[in-house]
Amino acid sequence: MLYKEHFSWALDARGILDHIDGTVSEPTDPIPKTARDEGELSVEQQQLSTDWKKELKEWKQSEAVTKQQIASSIPDSLFMKIPTKGTAYEIWRELENHFQNRSRMVSVDLRRRLQDQRCPEKGDVIAHFATLRTMREDLASMGQPLTENDFYAIILGSLPSSYDPYISVVNATSSVLGSTLSADDLMLTITEEYERRNLKNKSSKKDDNVALYSNDTGKGRKGGSSSKKNVKCFNCGKKGHYKSDCWALGGGKEGQGPKQKGKGKTKDKGKEKEKQTGAIAKEKEEKVEEAWLAMISDDFEGMCYDFYSFTHSFSLNYTLDLIL
DSSP states (O other): OHHHHHHHHHHHHTTOGGGTTTSOOOOOOSSOHHHHHHTOOOHHHHHHHHHHHHHHHHHHHHHHHHHHHHHHTSOHHHHTTSTTOOSHHHHHHHHHHHHHHHHHHHHHHHHHHHHTOOOOTTSOHHHHHHHHHHHHHHHHHTTOOOOHHHHHHHHHHHSOGGGHHHHHHHHHHHHHHTOOOOHHHHHHHHHHHHHHHHHHHHHHHHHHHHHHHHHHHHHHHTTOOSOOTTOBOTTTOOBSSOGGGOOSTTSTTTTOSTTOHHHHHHHHHHHHHHHHHHHHHHHHHHHHHHHHHHHHHHHHHHHHHHHHHHHHHHHHHHHHHHHO
16 A cells, blocks of 8 residues: 555656546547548547547556556565556556455554554563554555554553553543543653653662772772772682682681582681690690799808808908908
């Protein structure tokens, strides 16, 4: 149907549309054949013959242009079916019969697919409406246009359930105002709601990213980091973690890795044994130190006694010397 309309407009612009709608036919010869064969024509007949030849020439020229327009707008596979047809009108009728039968089957399938269209919950509503419009135009081009109410119902049935509250508000507002939205107006208002939601989601994500960045920056000031990808461990020398989180020997989580559970237990036992050994050694060291201090204490008392004896003897002798 769409091709038919375009082609009809093109022929109408050139004034030869009547060659495919059947309103014009080949001009007939006004002079009887017997009179032409005899070759004796009156003045009036000669004028009629001249006018007829002129009309016939114009008709053939318009007929040729119409056939050329048809041939240039169809594929070769279809052109092979029409050369045997005489006039442009017969050719056009053949094309109509060929396409209208196919269009009927295609239109039924297209209408079914249009009714089955559904927009996903987070899908692109604008692209979805573009698909619905294209399918509606295709049906109209096949001579099966949808009514306004049918297309309105198809639009409502194809939307995600998250739009149900908004649609209810729109319908209630229309009822209060006493007006009915057209299918195009309905798609327009839902498109605006879709864009509003997208802007809101983008703004929300932006705020979340800013908050996350702020939190990460705060952690970094306290010694943490928002990303450990480039952090180098001082214990094992590898990137991606700190020494306090290192699973290698000497790390804060030594032996706690997924593949080091057994090693961790062994290491814990070793540490416990090492602590016990250290405690025993420390105890021995304390005993030795006590013995040494005791020995030093005994010697110190003896030294003090000797010094007292010496000073006492020296004082006594010095006093005697003074008396004498």
